[in-house]
Amino acid sequence: QKEVEQNSGPLSVPEGAIASLNCTYSDRVSQSFFWYRQYSGKSPELIMSIYSNGDKEDGRFTAQLNKASQYVSLLIRDSQPSDSATYLCALRGPGRRALTFGSGTRLQVQP
Amino acid sequence: EAQVTQNPRYLITVTGKKLTVTCSQNMNHEYMSWYRQDPGLGLRQIYYSMNVEVTDKGDVPEGYKVSRKEKRNFPLILESPSPNQTSLYFCASRIAGSNTGELFFGEGSRLTVL
Numbered sequence: 001q002k003e004v005e006q007n008s009g010p011l012s013v014p015e016g017a018i019a020s021l022n023c024t025y026s027d028r029v030s031q032s033f034f035w036y037r038q039y040s041g042k043s044p045e046l047i048m049s050i051y052s053n054g055d056k057e058d059g060r061f062t063a064q065l066n067k068a069s070q071y072v073s074l075l076i077r078d079s080q081p082s083d084s085a086t087y088l089c090a091l092r093g094p095g096r097r098a099l100t101f102g103s104g105t106r107l108q109v110q111p
Numbered sequence: 112e113a114q115v116t117q118n119p120r121y122l123i124t125v126t127g128k129k130l131t132v133t134c135s136q137n138m139n140h141e142y143m144s145w146y147r148q149d150p151g152l153g154l155r156q157i158y159y160s161m162n163v164e165v166t167d168k169g170d171v172p173e174g175y176k177v178s179r180k181e182k183r184n185f186p187l188i189l190e191s192p193s194p195n196q197t198s199l200y201f202c203a204s205r206i207a208g209s210n211t212g213e214l215f216f217g218e219g220s221r222l223t224v225l
Contacts, residue, residue: 008151043201043216044154088153097161098144098169099214103153 003027004102006089012108019076021105023089026070033065033072034099036088044088048074079109113138117202117217124192125225132187132220134202141207143185144169144214145177147198154201160185161207192224 005024013019021035032051036044050056050063050072062075072091076083089102115136124130136143144159146169156169160179174196176188185204189196199221203214 004153043219044214045216046213049213090154097142098156098159099154101146101154103151 003100004089004091006087006102006105008103009106010108011105012110013079014110015079015081017079017109019079019083019107019109021074021076021087021089021107022071023073023102024071025089025091027091027093028067028070030091030093032092033063034090034092035061035063035072035074036090036101038086038088038104040085076107079107081109081111083107084109113215115202115204115215115217117200117220119220120218121221123223123225126193127191130189130192130222132189132200132202132222134185134187134217135183136185136202136204136215137183138204138215139182140204140215141182143179143202143204145175145185145187146201146203147171148201148219149198157187157200189222192222194224196222197224198222 003026035048037047038044048063050065056063060077064073086104086106088104090099092099118133141162145157146154148154155171157175158177160166163182166177199219201219202217205214
């Protein structure tokens with residue numbers, strides 16, 4: 001089992017809809033969770049981080065964390081064509097210096 | 112402008128021909144790291160460095176070497192490249208004590224080994 005699992009997609013949503021991206025992880029002691037966005041041909045960039053159970057909102061983005069169920073999700077409200085990208089889930093466990101990345105979910109927002 | 116610079120951006124080489132991918136950052140970050148990205152496998156860490164002269168293996172270090180003689184530079188060395196090292200490589204850096212997870216990535220180096 002991979003440490004971080006994501007559906008590769010593509011996830012296709014119409015412009016203005018809510019896009020829901022999900023990520024599950026296997027290591028129960030993971031403490032820090034991150035969402036990176038990677039446009040085609042570009043490098044990843046951090047868009048959200050979350051450390052405790054519940055929701056964290058930043059503009060159109062909401063990260064949700066449920067440690068008991070070992071999943072983290074990213075909601076994008078009012079999706080725009082410019083949101084079309086691959087979204088990488090990443091986590092870090094206690095005492096680990098490196099981030100462990102999922103393979104990413106490709107999101108397509110249709111105009 | 113704060114940035115991580117990698118060179119070359121694209122390289123085609125042949126099996127066994129030593130190559131070096133350079134990485135330089137201008138943000139005075141202590142922590143630097145190399146990742147490779149392959150379809151379906153995501154980003155996997157090759158090596159990392161917590162500071163000058165301090166390096167350690169990541170998850171997939173076989174076939175690679177690194178050095179950290181200066182704080183700003185962290186080159187990746189492939190002594191004898193093989194076709195399974197064909198990949199997209201990213202250098203990244205961050206402040207050593209940062210818990211935010213924000214890695215600053217270079218633009219990537221696409222390597223093809225024939």
